[in-house]
Amino acid sequence: xxxxxxxxxxxxxxxxxxxxxxxxxxxxxxxxxxxxxxxxxxxxxxxxxxxxxxxxxxxxxxxxxxxxxxxxxxxxxxxxxxxxxxxxxxxxxxxxxxxxxxxxxxxxxxxxxxxxxxxxxxxxxxxxxxxxxxxxxxxxxxxxxxxxxxxxxxxxxxxxxxxxxxxxxxxxxxxxxxxxxxxxxxxxxxxxxxxxxxxxxx
Amino acid sequence: xxxxxxxxxxxxxxxxxxxxxxxxxxxxxxxxxxxxxxxxxxxxxxxxxxxxxxxxxxxxxxxxxxxxxxxxxxxxxxxxxxxxxxxxxxxxxxxxxxxxxxxxxxxxxxxxxxxxxxxxxxxxxxxxxxxxxxxxxxxxxxxxxxxxxxxxxxxxxxxxxxxxxxxxxxxxxxxxxxxxxxxxxxxxxxxxxxxxxxxxxxxxxxxxxxxxxxxxxxxxxxxxxxxxxxxxxxxxxxxxxxxxxxxxxxxxxxxxxxxxxx
Numbered sequence: 001x002x003x004x005x006x007x008x009x010x011x012x013x014x015x016x017x018x019x020x021x022x023x024x025x026x027x028x029x030x031x032x033x034x035x036x037x038x039x040x041x042x043x044x045x046x047x048x049x050x051x052x053x054x055x056x057x058x059x060x061x062x063x064x065x066x067x068x069x070x071x072x073x074x075x076x077x078x079x080x081x082x083x084x085x086x087x088x089x090x091x092x093x094x095x096x097x098x099x100x101x102x103x104x105x106x107x108x109x110x111x112x113x114x115x116x117x118x119x120x121x122x123x124x125x126x127x128x129x130x131x132x133x134x135x136x137x138x139x140x141x142x143x144x145x146x147x148x149x150x151x152x153x154x155x156x157x158x159x160x161x162x163x164x165x166x167x168x169x170x171x172x173x174x175x176x177x178x179x180x181x182x183x184x185x186x187x188x189x190x191x192x193x194x195x196x197x198x199x200x201x202x
Numbered sequence: 203x204x205x206x207x208x209x210x211x212x213x214x215x216x217x218x219x220x221x222x223x224x225x226x227x228x229x230x231x232x233x234x235x236x237x238x239x240x241x242x243x244x245x246x247x248x249x250x251x252x253x254x255x256x257x258x259x260x261x262x263x264x265x266x267x268x269x270x271x272x273x274x275x276x277x278x279x280x281x282x283x284x285x286x287x288x289x290x291x292x293x294x295x296x297x298x299x300x301x302x303x304x305x306x307x308x309x310x311x312x313x314x315x316x317x318x319x320x321x322x323x324x325x326x327x328x329x330x331x332x333x334x335x336x337x338x339x340x341x342x343x344x345x346x347x348x349x350x351x352x353x354x355x356x357x358x359x360x361x362x363x364x365x366x367x368x369x370x371x372x373x374x375x376x377x378x379x380x381x382x383x384x385x386x387x388x389x390x391x392x393x394x395x396x397x398x399x400x401x402x403x404x405x406x407x408x409x410x411x412x413x414x415x416x417x418x419x420x421x422x423x424x425x426x427x428x429x430x431x432x433x434x435x436x437x438x439x440x441x442x443x444x445x446x447x448x449x450x451x452x453x454x455x456x457x458x459x460x461x462x463x464x
Contacts, residue, residue, distance in 0.1 A: 106398050108360030109353050126356050126396060127349075144396070 004031050010046070014077070018051045025061045029068045036072060047075035057081075098134070106141065107131065118151070127161060152187035154198045168193045204235075204316040205440075206309055208338035208367070212354030214325030216346045217375040220415050221405070222322040223251045224429075225342070225373075227422040228437035230285035234317040237276070239289045239309070241334040242324040243300060246291035252279055253418025254288055263292035266304045272312055281423045287316075297330035309337035318440070327361055335362055340369040343399065346376045347387040352396055359399060371402035373436060377449050378407040390450060403436035404449040405429055 005023025009016040019028060050065055057065075059081050069076035098117030106121075109128030113119055116134045124141035125131055131139075136151030143155045148164040163170040166188040183198035209222045219242075226236040239262055240248035249255045257277045260270035272289070279286035289312075292299075313319050323334035335341065341362050345355040359370050374390045381387045394401050405411075408429035414421035422433040428449065435445045 105363070108363075109357040111360050124396075124398065126353075128353050128356065 004028075004035075006032070008035070014047050014049045016049050016051050018053060019055060021053070021055050025057075025064045029064065032068070033072075047077060049077045050079060052079050100135070107145065109145075125155075125160075152185050154183055154185040156183050158184065158186070158195075165193060204237075204313040204318050205340060206313050206319045206321070206338050207340045207342055207440075208321045208323050208335045208362075209342045209344060210323035210331060210334065210358055210362075211325065211344040211351070212327060212331075212358040213346075213351045216344050216351050217405075217411075218325075218344050219247045219251050219322055220411060221342070221344050221373055221375060221433075222320050223248060223420050224411075224422040224433040225403075225436050225440070226286055226318070226320055227279075227282065227420040228430075228433040229318055229440065230282040231422070231434070232437055232441060233285075234437075234441075235285050235315070236318045236320065237287045237289065237312055237316045238320050238322060239312075240291040241300075241321050241330060243291045243295050243297045243330060244293060245324065246293050248322050249277070249288060249290045250418060251415050252288055252420060254279065254290075255418070258288075258290040261292040262289045262308075263295050263299065265289070266301065266308055272308070279420070279423075281420070286420075286423075297324065297328070297333070300329065300333040302333050302336050305333050306337045327358060331358075331361075335365060335367055338367055341367050341371070342373055342402065343370050343397075344373050344375050345393060345397070347374060347378070347382060347389070347393065349388070352388065352393055356397055359397060370399045371439075372397060372399050373403040373405060374401070375405045376407045377404050379449070390447075401447070402439045403432055404447045405432040405436075406449045 005020045005028040007018045009018060017032070048069060057079065062078050062081055065076070065078055098115060100118040100120055101113065101115050103113055103119065103121045103123070106123030107113065107125045107129035109126055112130040114132045118135035118138070119131060119133045120138045121131065122140050125139055125143045125145045125147060127144040129145035131137055131145070131147045134150045137147055137149045137153045139155035141155065142157040143153070143160045143163070145160065146162045147153055147160055150166060153163065153165055160170070163186070165186055168188050168191065170186060170193055184195055185198045186193060186195050188194070209218050211218050222238055226238045229236050238248060240246050243263065249258050254277050260275035262275065264270040265272050265275045276287045276289055278284050279288065309319060309321070321334040321338060324330035343355050343359060345351045362370055372394065374393055377390065378387060382389050390401060390404050406428045408427055410425060410427040411421055411429050414424065421427065422430050431448050435448065438445050
């Protein structure tokens, strides 16, 4: 038998319709019509209670349920419509970014990485290489090339040819790429660029 | 089956051809049979550096295009008693004329008869470089202590890695201790740090190399100079031995330090 997008649970007072997370409403209703055709006489006397669980039903979807139950001449109870939540806000408190990319080698002159998310580079970013990320950049090595990030930039040593964080261009000097290999993070706060030992922030 | 090694650099004028001739020569002193192939079609030089320009009849291109056999085209170097051979580049063709599949096939066949086959790549990263690196299992990257040379070498190593040639060893050439100690040029440590590849040789800036090259004489076979010692070190390292880098040692013997104190 075809997998249904819902589970029916009968009690003495009602038929609970627990709906799945992804099946589209029209498909679900077609499946329900099929069930009613075959076993309708058992359920027809009881009201249907639609139980959405974690699923958010839009007003249009609720209207589809309503129309269906009316056409079937069934008693029904639908969940209260909820205000339309901003899906981006609900799932990602921060602006949505792609997942982190891992580059497992040194980026050499002429190689480049551009991503809508974060990037982790296990190696150096050499002179003539470029990394551009909408999120943050993490370099387990020395930055000598061109890097720009929407978030922050963390590296073991900084000697970039050009570097920008957010809209701010970093004009810092070569910090002596060979001195004490302690990771540092470059980030922007209130429009001002800061450099701090990595992990110390917040 | 011999080892096929490309000698390359990206940048021109760093000493690829001279290095090819001398490392090849040094290996013959260790009893190896070596073939040097000039891949710089249209701008051939290796025959001059080896002093064989008058002996070239057929070129590698003639072999690739079936006008001559490899045996007919190969030229023997004079001093090495047949252990060192040259396949010259055609001066009448362009690099685009090299068919990479044919090059790969021909080099694989030649490698059967030698311990080492060196491909002397042209400068640049275009077709000539592609054809030179395609048959190679290993690369020698020649780099001088200059920022320009290091950047180009970095690019070339990246390209070689993309092609699957992951074994790249560095030869730091024209190493001028005086300039480097005055911090006017990069040290070999700086270069290795940026390029992240194995160091296999440091060749001092030695006027004897220039003179020998212009004479058409392979220094490693004809004289004993600091540069010859460096080429021998590279040959030994290619053979798997661990040796130091004479060009990097302080150069002050205990005796001279004692004298200075007086």
